[in-house]
Amino acid sequence: MSETLQRRLEILAYATFIAVILILPAFADIFWLNRFAKYLVYGMLGIAIAMSWGYSGILNLGQGLFFGAGAYMLAMSLKLASPTSLAQGSDTPVPDFMLWNAEPGAPTDLCCITGGSWLWMPFQWVGFGAFMGIALPVLLAFTIGTVIFRQRISGVFVAIITLATVLLVRLLVIDLQPITNGFNGLTDLAWLTIGGFEFDPYLLATYYLIAGILIAVLIGARLLVATRAGLVLQAIRDDSNRARYLGFDVPKYQTFFFAVSAGIAGLAGMLYVIVAEFASPTFMDLTFSITMVVWAAVGGRNSLLGACIGAILINTIEASISETEMFVEAWKAIIGLIFVLVVLFLPRGLAGFAQDASAWVVGRLNRGEGSPASAVGQTRNQAAE
C-alpha cells in the first residue's frame, strides 16, 4: 500500500473516531453518556499503554500506579472541597475519615490531626490537586525510568519492576489508613467546579469535557510519536544498542516517553474521579493493570487509536454481556474466550486487522504488481513460525 494512501486512511480513521464520540450524545441517554465517559477514560489508558508498550517496547504492568496517583491527587482536592468535609465542626476542611483515625484529643486541623495529614494542606486548592494529578505520575515515572533505563533494564524485567512497584505502593496506601482512608478509598467528593460550573458526572458538559480531553490527548500523542523523537524511540525499541552507537542517549528517550505515558495515565485517573466520584486503592490492583494491557493488545498495541478503541470496545462489550440476564454468571468466560481468540487470530489486534484489511482491499483495487500470494495448497511448516 502506498504511503500516502496509508496516511489518508489513518487520518480517516482518526476523523471517524472523533466524529463518533462527538455526535454520540445525539443517540445516547445520560446514563450511557456517563458510562461512555468512563470508557473514554479507559481509552486514554489504552493510549498511554500503546505509547509505552507499542512504541517504546516498555511493558508497564504497573500503569495502575500512575492512574491511581492521578486519581488520588484530584480526589484529595475534591474531598476537601466536599461540603461534608466542612460540616464536621471545624473551620477548615478536614476529611471525615481523619476524624475516625485521629488519636483522642488531636486538634481538628488539617495540619496535625493525624501524622502526615499536613500533606493534604496544599490540596485545599483544587488547582494544586489537578496539577499534581499529572505532575506526580510524571515525577514517579521520571524517577523510576531514570533508574531502570540507566541500568539498561528491559523487557520482562521492566514488567516485573513496575509490577512490584505498584504492589508496593498499593500496600502502603492501604496501610497508611490515617491519611489515605486505606482500603475504602476516598469517596464523598465534591464535583469539579470550574468558574462556578459544576461538572456533575451526569451532565452533557462533563461528557464533552472528557471527550475533548481525550481527543486532544489522542491527537497530541499521535503527533508526538510521529516526530523524529518518536522515530528514534521506535528504533530504540527495536535495538537499543544500535541506537546507542548512533549517539542517542537511550535512557533519556525511554524515560521521556515513559513519563509522557504516565502523565496520560495520571490525567485519565483524574478524569475517572470526575465521572465515577471516588478513588480506591483497587485502582492499583494488579488485575487492573493487566486488564489495561489486554485492552491495548486487543485494540492493537502498535496503534494509539487502536488501543484506545480496544479499551472502549471491550468495556462496552463487557458491560453489554454482563447485563444480559443469560450471561450474568458466564460473561467472564466469554470475555476470556475473546482474549484468547484475538491473540490467536488477530495478532496485531483490531488495528492490525484493519491495516491488513485495508491493504488487501487496496491491493485488490490496483491489482497487478505485488498482489498477495494465495495461501491455497501450501505446506505449512510449524518449526518455521
Place this chain on the structure above:
Amino acid sequence: MANKSALTIDALEVDFSGFKAVDGVSMVVEDGELRVLLGANGAGKTTLMDLISGKTKSTGGRVFVGDTEITNAEEHRIARAGIGRKFQIPSVFRELTVRQNLEVSSIKRPGVLANLGLRFSSSQRERVESILDEMGLVDVANETAGALSHGQTQWLELGMLLIQEPQILLLDEPTAGMTQAETLKTSQIINRLKGRHTLVVVEHDMAFVRQIAERITVMHLGKVLAEGRIEDIETNEAVREAYLGSGGIH
C-alpha cells in the same frame, strides 16, 4: 598526543576472567587514514572494536579520539565523539523500514527535545534518497529491514553509517556475504571516503584488502603482530604462517 592522529589507542587490554582477548594493543590512526586490521579468527579484532566503541569495557589502557579521551565512556558519548560502527553481524533496526533506518541515522542532534519536530530537513531527505540509491536499496526502501537478505542488510548498515557521517568509521567485515562485484562496489565507496573520514576496516577478503589498503595492522592472539604497508605484510613470514596461508594477499 599528536594532534593529527584521529584515533589513538594506548596499551589497551581486556581480560575475560583470565583470558586476554586484547592484550596491550597500541595503535595510532592518522586523520583521514584507512587502516586495515587483519588477524586470524579469534585474534581480537572485533573485541578491539568493541573496546573502542564502548560495547566492551577495557581493563587497561586508554583510547582517544583526537584529544578527547573516550576510554570506557558510554556508547552514545563515544558515538558523539565521532565514532561510527558497522558490526560483524549486521545490526539494523529490523522493525523499521529501510528508509526509516536511514532517517534515524541521519539525525544530527541526538537530544529528545531537539527532535520533537515532525519533519526532516530537505537536505536530510535528499541525503536519505541518495544513499538509498547508492546502496541499491531503492526497491526495498519501504520494506521492513528484518525482511532483507544478509547482503542487503550489509548495504543498509553501511548506508546508515555513511549518513551518520562520523569522523571515524569502524567497519567489521563489511563485504562478508557479498559477490565479487558487490565487493568491488564496496571498495569503491570506501575509497571515496578516504581522506574525508578516518577508517578502520576488518576484512578477511584479501582481494578486497588489496583494493583499499594503505596501512595494515595484523593482530594475533590479542597482540599486534605486525604493522606496515601491504607489501611489508605480504612478505612477513609470521603473518603468512599465522594467517594468510598459501594465497597471500591477492
Place this chain on the structure above:
Amino acid sequence: MLALRDVDSFYGSSHVLHQVGLEAKSGEILAVLGRNGVGKTTLLKTIMGLTSSHTGAIEVDGASISEMQTHQRARSGIAYVPQGREIIPDFTIRQNILMGCFARKDGKRAVPELAMELFPYLADNLNRPGGVLSGGQQQQLAIARALAADPRVLLLDEPTEGIQPNIVEEIEAIIVRLNKEVGLTVVLVEQNVGFARQAAQGFVLIEKGRVAEAGPTAELTDDLVQKHMAV
C-alpha cells in the same frame, strides 16, 4: 539425491522463490550462486522446511520430503550450516556439537572425530561457551555441528564468510574431502566463484527467486557470472 521441482516458497505472504527446480546428484557438489537477496538462503531454508510455507516437490533419494517437518528432514539425512551460524551462546562447544546428534538415526551422541581433526581450536576448547567465540570460530563450530549429524546431504550457506584466508583454504579442502571421501552430497551457496568452479560439479544461478541458469560447472562462463552476479 536431492531434487527440487517447481518449488515456490513464502515468508508469510511474501513470495520469494518461484518455480525453482534443481538436482544434486549423489556425491556431487552443487554450487548455488547469485547476487544478494535473490533467494539463495531461502532456497536452503526451503529444503530444510524453515520458511513459512512452500509448494512443489522436494525429494531425497526419490522419496518426497516436502510434507515432512523440519526435524524429520534433518533425520532423513540433511544437515544445515546456516548463514548466521546460529550457535547457541550459552551452550558449550561440546553441547553445540552434540546438538547435531539429535538427527542421527543410530542415536549415538559423540563429538565426531573428523570435526576434531579439522578444527583443532574447537577440540581444545570443548567446554567454552559457544557465545564467546569469534565469528570465524563460530563458523567452524556450525560445520562441526552439521557433521555430528552424520548426514547424507550437507547444505552450506556461505561457509567461508568471515573466515581467515588460511582456514578458508582448509574449509574448502574439507568440503572437497567430505565430498570425495565420505561421499557427501553438498549444496553450497557461495560468493567465491573461483572456489565454486574448482570444487563443484554443477551450478545453479539464481536471479530474483528463479533459476536463471544451471548446468555442469564447465558451462559456468564468465559471461554468465557477469550477467547474473554483477551489480
Place this chain on the structure above:
Amino acid sequence: ADEIEVGVLFSQTGGLSIIEKSLSDATLMAIDEINSAGGVLGKQIKPLVEDGASDPKTFNEKASKLIIRDRVPTVFGCYTSASRKAVLPVFEKRRNLLFYPTYYEGFECSKNVVYTGAVPNQQLSNFIPWIINTLGKKKFFIVGSNYIYPREMAKVSKILIEQNGGEWIADEYLELGHSEWGAMVNKIKSSGCDVVLSNVVGDSVVAFYREYKNQGISQADLPICATVTSEVEIAAMGAEYAAGSYTSFPYFQAIDTPANHAFVERYRKFVNDPKAVTHHAMASSYFQVFLWKQAVEKAGEATPEAIVANVGGQSFDAPDGKVTVEAANLHTAMTPRIAQWKADGQGEIVEAYDHPVFPLPYVAYGETQDNLFCTAQGLDTSKLNQ
C-alpha cells in the same frame, strides 16, 4: 405497572463472589417468597441482578446503571465496605436507596442507606466482657486483616478490654487475602497471650485456623475469638480446625428456632444444595427485603424517599429473631450471640443477649444510645469533637 423493579448488586464473579453469591441468593429467595405471597402493594417484585465483579469500579458503574437507567427505587447489595463506598456517591447524589446487609465498621451515617448488618457494638459489647469474665481470659492478642473494619473493631475492642480489666498485648495485621500465617502464629505462640481476638476476613481465615492447629496450639488453651469467622469459613477450612473457637454474631445457622430451621431448609432448596450453610450477612440479606416490603406497604408507594421515610421503626421476625430498623439512624437493632464451633461445623450458642441491642455506628467515638451522633437527619457533627 404491575411490577416493581429492584436492584440486586453483588459480585457474581471474582474473588468475593464466594460469599456474595450467597447474599444474592438470599435476596432472591426473599423476593421469591414475597412474590409467591402476593408481592408488595399487589405488584410482583422484579429483581434486576447485576454483577459487581469484586471490583469497586464495576460496582460504581452497575449502581449507576440500576439507578439512572433502570430507575429502581432501591438496590439490595454490596458486601465489602470498599464497594459500598464506591457506590455511595451515586446513591447520595441521585437520592436513591441502598439496603446494605453486611456487618461493618460504622462511622457512616447516610440518609440513603439502610444498614442491616451488625456494627461494632453489636458484636463486641457482650463478647469482650464475656471473654474476660466467663472464659477467664485477660490477655488479648488482636489480629486482623489490614483494612478499615478490623482496625475499627480493634479500636472498639481495646476500649472494652480496658473497661473490663483485661489487657491487650498486640494488635497485628496481615494483608487482605494473604494466607501465609507462619510468622504470625509463631508470634502468637510466644506472646504470652491467653486469647486471640480475630478480625481476620475472607479466605485468610482458613489459612489462619489451619496454621494455628498445625503449629500445635489448642483452642482449649488459647482460644480464637472471632468477629468474622462464619459458617462459610468454617465449612471452607474443615470443621476440625475451628472446633473449640468462638465467634460473635447476631445470627448463626445453629439458632434453634423453628423459624430458623425452616429458613435453612428453604434456602437449601432454593439454591439446590443440601449442604449449603447460612450465615449472618446472608440472613440479613434475606430479612432486609421484608423490612423493605413493609416500608413500601406503609408508604403506599415505592419511591426511595417514601421508603426511607417509612422504614424506620419497621420490625420483622427474622431467622435471627426480632430485628428492627432504628428510625434514629437507619441501622438495625439485633440480638448479639456468641457461639462455640463444634466438630460438625456448627456453632453452639453459648451466650446471647435476651433483647436486641441498639446499633451505635460511632461507638468508638463515645456514641451512646442517649447521645446519638448519627440521626435521621444525618451526622450530628457537633458531637464529634468533644
Place this chain on the structure above:
Amino acid sequence: MVDILFIGLSLGSILLLIALGLSITYGAMGVINMAHGELVMIGAYTAVLAGIYLGANIFVAMPLAFVATALLGWLIEAVVVRRLYGRLLDTLLATWGVAILIQQAVRLELGLTFFGIQIPGLGPGLQNVSVPEILSGTVAIFGEEVNAYRTFIIFVTIVLTVLTWWILYRTPIGTQVRAIIRNPQMAAACGIDVKRVNAMTFAYGSGLAGVAGVMMSGFKTVFPDMGTPMVVDGFLVVVVGGVGSLLGTVAAAGLLGEINGVFASVTNDILARAVVFATVILILILKPAGLFSFKGR
C-alpha cells in the same frame, strides 16, 4: 531463631513449589503462562475431588493432580500456546484469557450449572482438603517443634527440584528443551521434534503446578480464584532468579522466603511484604537480568 528460619524456609519452599513449573514454562520455553496459578488451582481441586469421590488423601492426590494438570497443560499447549512461540507477550495475554476460562469453568461447574446439575466439590464456593493424620501437628527438628505439614512441603519441594534439575541438565530431552528456547529453528534443523518436546515440557511444567496445588490445598482454602496471586509470586521469583536459571529460581525463592519470614517475625507481616517487593525491585536494579544469568558478548 530456628523457628524463624524455619518459617522463612517454608515460605521459600512454597514459593519455589509454585515457581518451579513456571521456571520451566517461562524460563525454558519462553511462555509467560498466566494460567499457571489456575493449574495450581486445578491441582488443589483434584485433591478436593479425590477426597470426595475416591476417599483418597493427598498422597494419592499428588500423582493424580500431576496427571490431570499435565493433561490440561498439554491441551493448553496444543490449542493456544503452540501458535504463539516466540511471541512472549502474546502468550501472556492469551493465557490470561485461558486463566479466566479455567476459573469460570470451575466456578460454573464446567457449565453444568446452566442445566441445573451440580458437581459437589466444584462451584464458586470454598472447598477444603484435610491433611492426613501423620502430617498434622508438629515434628521435632533440631530440638524445635515445627509444623509437620510444612516440613513435608519442604521435602516435596526438594524432591521435585532435584528431579527437575536432573531432567533439564542431565538428560538429552533436557538439552533439547534448552536448545529450543534459544533457537527453535536451528533446533529443528538439528533433528529435534520441536512440537513434541514443547508439548511434553509444557505438560511437565503444568504437572508441577498440579502437585503444588495439592500441597497448597493442605493449608489454604480451595476456591476458583486462589491461583491469581500465586502466579504473581511465582513470576517475581523466576525473574529475580534470572530467566532460564533453575539455580536462580531456587536462590530467589529461598532469599525472598527468608526475608519475608525474618521481617514478619521481627516486625510485622505488612512490612515484610513491603520489604519483599522492595527487595525484588532492588535486586533487579542492581542485577538487571536477575541473580543468575548468562553473559554473552
